[in-house]
Amino acid sequence: MDAKKKGMTLLAKQRAAGWAFLTPAALMIAIMSFYPMVRAFMISLQKGTGANMQFTGFSNYQRILADKVFQQSIGNTFLYLIIQVPIMLVLAILLAQLLNNRDLKLRGLFRTCVFLPCATSLVSYALIFRSLFATDGLINSVLMKLHILDQGYNFLGNALSAKIVIIIALIWRWTGYNMVFYLAALQNIEYSVYEAAKIDGANGWKTFWGITVPLLKPTIIMTFIMSINGTLQLFDESVNLTKGGPANTTITMSHYIYNTCFINVPNFGYASAMSFLVFIMVAVLAFINLKVGDTRD
Amino acid sequence: MAGEQYAKDHPGFSVNVIETSSDDCQTKLTTCANAGDYSTMPDIVLMQDNSYQKFLLSYPDAFTDLSSMDINWDDFGALKQAYSMKDGVHYGVPFDNGGCIACYRTDVLDEAGYTVADLTDITWSRFMEIGKDVHEKTGKYLLTSEAAGGDTIMMMIQSCGANWVDDEGKAYIAGNEVGEKCVDIYAEMIQNDVVKLVNNWDEYISTITGGEAAGVINGNWITATLMSTEDQKGLWEITNLPKVDGVDSATNYANNGGSSWYITSNCQNVELAMDFLAKTFGSSTEFYDAILPETGAVACYLPAGESTVYNEPNAFFNDQPIFATIVEYSSHIPAFKSTPYHYEAREAVNTAIVNIVGGTDKAAALDEAQSTLEFKMTE
Numbered sequence: 001m002d003a004k005k006k007g008m009t010l011l012a013k014q015r016a017a018g019w020a021f022l023t024p025a026a027l028m029i030a031i032m033s034f035y036p037m038v039r040a041f042m043i044s045l046q047k048g049t050g051a052n053m054q055f056t057g058f059s060n061y062q063r064i065l066a067d068k069v070f071q072q073s074i075g076n077t078f079l080y081l082i083i084q085v086p087i088m089l090v091l092a093i094l095l096a097q098l099l100n101n102r103d104l105k106l107r108g109l110f111r112t113c114v115f116l117p118c119a120t121s122l123v124s125y126a127l128i129f130r131s132l133f134a135t136d137g138l139i140n141s142v143l144m145k146l147h148i149l150d151q152g153y154n155f156l157g158n159a160l161s162a163k164i165v166i167i168i169a170l171i172w173r174w175t176g177y178n179m180v181f182y183l184a185a186l187q188n189i190e191y192s193v194y195e196a197a198k199i200d201g202a203n204g205w206k207t208f209w210g211i212t213v214p215l216l217k218p219t220i221i222m223t224f225i226m227s228i229n230g231t232l233q234l235f236d237e238s239v240n241l242t243k244g245g246p247a248n249t250t251i252t253m254s255h256y257i258y259n260t261c262f263i264n265v266p267n268f269g270y271a272s273a274m275s276f277l278v279f280i281m282v283a284v285l286a287f288i289n290l291k292v293g294d295t296r297d
Numbered sequence: 298m299a300g301e302q303y304a305k306d307h308p309g310f311s312v313n314v315i316e317t318s319s320d321d322c323q324t325k326l327t328t329c330a331n332a333g334d335y336s337t338m339p340d341i342v343l344m345q346d347n348s349y350q351k352f353l354l355s356y357p358d359a360f361t362d363l364s365s366m367d368i369n370w371d372d373f374g375a376l377k378q379a380y381s382m383k384d385g386v387h388y389g390v391p392f393d394n395g396g397c398i399a400c401y402r403t404d405v406l407d408e409a410g411y412t413v414a415d416l417t418d419i420t421w422s423r424f425m426e427i428g429k430d431v432h433e434k435t436g437k438y439l440l441t442s443e444a445a446g447g448d449t450i451m452m453m454i455q456s457c458g459a460n461w462v463d464d465e466g467k468a469y470i471a472g473n474e475v476g477e478k479c480v481d482i483y484a485e486m487i488q489n490d491v492v493k494l495v496n497n498w499d500e501y502i503s504t505i506t507g508g509e510a511a512g513v514i515n516g517n518w519i520t521a522t523l524m525s526t527e528d529q530k531g532l533w534e535i536t537n538l539p540k541v542d543g544v545d546s547a548t549n550y551a552n553n554g555g556s557s558w559y560i561t562s563n564c565q566n567v568e569l570a571m572d573f574l575a576k577t578f579g580s581s582t583e584f585y586d587a588i589l590p591e592t593g594a595v596a597c598y599l600p601a602g603e604s605t606v607y608n609e610p611n612a613f614f615n616d617q618p619i620f621a622t623i624v625e626y627s628s629h630i631p632a633f634k635s636t637p638y639h640y641e642a643r644e645a646v647n648t649a650i651v652n653i654v655g656g657t658d659k660a661a662a663l664d665e666a667q668s669t670l671e672f673k674m675t676e
Contacts, residue, residue, distance in 0.1 A: 047676045049355045049637075067672060068665075134500055136507065156496045157444065243497055245445040247651040262324050264641050264673060265351045268331060 037279075044272035049265050060273035070274060072248055073256040076163070080252070081231045084167045089223055091175050096182035097212065102191075111183065115176040122173075126240035129169045130156065159249035162242050166250055169237055174230070178223045185219040186212070221293040225286045232282050253278055299577040302584055310573075319345055319556075323352075330356040340564040341574070346380035346395060346555045351637040353383040361560040363387040366571045368579040376632045377597045381557045388559055390574045391597035395516040395555025396627035397452050398535045400523060402437075403615065405511035409434040416512075417536040418549055421453070421482045424539040428491030431511055438493035440486065441510035443501050448515065448553050449492070450646055451639075453479040456551035457544045458631035461642040461670065466634065468674055470646060471660075471667035475544050480646070480663065482541065484653045494654070514538055516553035517623045521593045524613045534615050537626060550629040555597065595623050641673040 008016065047056040064070060098104070099111050117125070132138050133155040140152040155161045189212070197207045213220075235254040238244050244251030244259075253274065260271040300312030317325070322342060329335050338359075344352070353360065364386055370378055373391045381389025401413055409431040416427065428439035442449040454460060454476050461476060463469040470476060486492040493510060495501050504510040506526045513519055523533055537549040558578060560570045577584050578598070585601035588594055601607060602624025610616035636642065649666040653659050 049676065052355075063675075069669060130497070131499070134503075135495070136503065154496070157494070243445045245496060245651070247445075247648040247655075262327055265637050266327055266331070266355050267676065270676075 040272045040275060043268055044270075044276050046269045047267075048269065049267060053269060056269070060270045061277075063270055064274060064277060069248055069251070070253070070256055073244075073251045073253045076250055077232060077234060077252045079163065080167060080170065080234060081228060084170045085224070085227045085231060087167075088171050088175050089178060089220070089227065091171065092178035092223070093182050093213075093216070093220075095175065096179045096186055097208065099179070100183060100186045111179075114179055117173050117175075118177045120173070122236035123240055125173055126169065126237050129165065129172075130241050133165050156242050157246055159246060162246065162250045166237050166241060169241060170231075170234075174227070178227070181219050181223055182216060185216050189215050217293065221289060224293075225289050228285050228289070229282050232278055232285075299573070299584060299588075302581070302587070303573050303577055306576075310569075312573075313339075315339060323348055326352065326356070326359060330359050335359060335561060335563040338561040338563040340566075340570050341558055341560055343392065343556050343558055344389070346377075346389075346391075346557055347639045349381045349389060349557065350383070350635050351639065353381075353388060354637040357383075359562055360388040361562060361564060361567055361570075363390070363560065363571065366390075366575050366579070368575045372580075372599055373597050374599065374627055374630065376552060376630050377555070377557075377627075379632060380555075380635060381559065389557030390559075390578050391555070391557045392578050392594070393518065393554075393556040394595040394597045394623060394627055395518070395552045396595070396623050396630060397456075397515060397538055397551040397553050398517050398520075398619075398623060398626065399512060399514045399538050400519070400533050400535050400614075401439075401512045402508075402510075402529070402532050403534050404532050405431065405435055405437050413534045413536050416539075419539050420542045420547075421486075421539045422542045425482065425486055425489065425491050428486065429489055432490045435511065437509060437511040438490065438504070439510075439512045440492045440514060441501055441504040441512075442487075442492050442494055443498060444494050444496055444651055445644070445647055446498070447494075447647055448643070450479060450483055450650065451643055452514065452538065452551040452553050453483065453541060455633050456538055456548050456631070457541050458546045458548070458633050460633045460636065461646060462634055462636045462638070464634055466636055468638075468642070468667055468670035470642070470649070470670060471663045475541070475546075476646075477659075477663070478541055478544060480650060480653070480659070484650055484659075487650075487654050516555060517595055517619075518554065518593075520614075520619065524593070530613050531615050533613065534617055535619050535622065546631065548629060548631050550626050550631070552627070552630045557597075589620060595620055597627070599624065599628065638670065638674055642670055645669045645673075 043053070044060055045055060045057060046053040047059060048054055095114055099107055099114070101107075104110070120128075134140070135152040135154050135157075137152075139155070140149065143149040144152065153161070155165050193211055193215075194207060197211055202210060233254050234252040235258065238250060238252040238255040239258070242250040244255050257271045257274050257278075260267050260274070300310070300314070303312075304310045322344065326338070326342070326344075329338055366387070368390070370387065377391040377394075378387070381387065381391065399416065401416060403413060406412060406416075409427075411427055411431070416424065419427075424439070431437060431439050440449070457475045457479075459473070459475040461468065461470050461473065483492070487494050493504055495504060502522060505513055505523065508529075513523070520535075523529070538551055540547040540549045558574055560567060560574075564570050580598075582598070582601050582604050585596045585598060586604050586606040589596075589606055596602070602621050607621040607624060608618045609620075611619045645666040648669070649662040652662045652665075
């Protein structure tokens with residue numbers, strides 16, 4: 001009776017406190033993230049240039065089916081994804097494993113060095129790669145000094161080499177970033193587990209596959225999802241390194257969406273529709289990833 | 298500077314100038330317009346002429362009708378006026394001249410046995426002959442050009458008074474006779490080392506500063522870039538463009554870029570803004586004389602070209618009076634059908650050219666460009 005008079009039981013109080021803590025963050029997410037998403041979806045159902053928009057239904061989504069350049073950009077983006085992400089993550093695990101060695105001297109220095117590329121801004125590193133691989137850039141000068149090439153090779157002017165340059169740039173920029181996650185996870189694995197394995201006669205390779213990889217699995221799944229998400233939204237490298245060229249062979253989806261809004265005659269309806277498609281792709285891939293990674297019975 | 302001059306006769310007047318890159322200016326306009334809130338826009342903005350039609354189509358309410366302005370519009374070339382007009386109404390005061398010039402390194406030409414006179418009033422096929430010869434003898438390229446965002450092909454077709462759209466503004470790349478001739482010549486020049494095709498603007502500039510390019514063809518604003526290479530002082534000379542062979546309407550003149558002033562719909566004192574523009578950019582030769590030496594900004598305002606400042610010899614260009622020459626060239630530029638889809642057309646055609654040079658069949662590449670542009674024009 002007393003409790004009722006006061007209005008709240010202890011449990012209700014705790015719940016209220018919980019809600020009080022949650023509400024500000026939840027509201028922020030709703031306003032800053034969910035509202036724009038809903039709004040973008042509404043815009044994707046409209047057509048027209050600039051400010052003269054009217055409702056059109058799903059015609060913008062149909063339009064994607066006829067857009068060869070956007071389809072090309074999907075192809076390019078997935079090529080980066082399929083080649084770059086596995087290479088990068090394998091490298092990151094190997095580096096993390098090496099740098100986790102307790103007997104290694106100057107561990108801190110090496111770790112910093114590998115992580116350092118992440119501290120550079122996306123635009124500046126893309127510009128640096130652009131000048132490195134220019135016809136009269138450092139890479140060409142070195143190759144010419146070594147007499148491997150007679151004259152500068154136009155790395156960014158050829159479709160295949162331009163794609164390779166982008167992939168190399170991405171690996172350089174992001175490997176250290178992923179390595180840090182693996183390092184953190186590795187440090188959570190008890191050293192005694194490895195010692196036990198050693199006593200049982202497991203060699204390094206066996207320990208790696210039998211202990212390290214399974215215990216790292218949650219982290220591997222997380223980095224996979226983050227990398228997929230990041231690669232599908234790839235923008236700076238395409239814009240600053242190659243401008244999407246030559247002849248749209250390196251353009252990414254986000255770059256094309258940006259062009260649709262800010263370089264060409266603005267078509268925000270269509271751009272929103274394309275953005276939504278990217279969103280769906282990320283969601284589907286992340287879902288598959290979680291399902292495949294989840295081996296609980 | 299314009300503000301200072303206007304303030305002489307109008308005490309208490311001052312202008313707050315914000316410098317923003319052209320791309321950022323346009324991004325800002327797009328953002329404001331889509332949000333439906335122009336309150337963060339300044340009163341007067343300078344915009345690229347090539348972008349005007351796109352914004353007039355997309356955001357007509359961002360601009361102020363300048364019909365009531367006290368200005369003699371015919372003091373500007375017809376083409377210059379047309380860039381910032383829609384349905385016969387003026388939305389911009391032309392300022393920065395985009396008249397094209399061909400600049401050549403006289404020392405390189407000399408080495409190959411040519412003079413700038415040999416490159417004046419010529420056709421592109423003659424240009425190609427000389428270019429091959431120059432490359433053979435000196436290893437340099439007679440022209441440097443950007444692959445993706447390149448303007449060379451646009452200047453070529455527009456020098457014929459044509460464009461990649463027809464009179465109704467529809468995509469006109471496949472079957473465009475004038476256009477095909479331009480593409481033929483351009484692709485052949487790339488394949489024959491007459492043109493150095495580079496990937497981006499930095500590389501474009503470095504072909505000039507590094508001395509790899511013996512020639513540059515672009516809007517006259519390129520002189521500012523050239524003049525920054527002190528060691529090449531006195532080696533450059535300017536002349537008119539080559540013209541396209543076998544086209545009746547072909548000329549040796551074209552326009553590339555340039556810009557005009559517009560008054561935004563956020564302007565609280567439209568009358569003052571109009572008067573300010575009219576008294577400075579719209580009618581004052583003294584004003585243009587004053588800004589030329591400091592900024593190198595060549596006027597679209599035709600009477601400005603007659604002044605002595607414009608006729609002074611320029612030491613960088615071997616004592617040619619380049620500014621008066623540029624204004625004179627501008628008066629010969631043929632008008633053409635401009636389009637809001639300027640950048641889309643340029644990209645589609647440049648993509649086709651890269652593919653043609655890479656071995657794709659010409660007709661197929663142009664057909665693809667046609668369908669790309671048609672696609673962009675639909676909603």
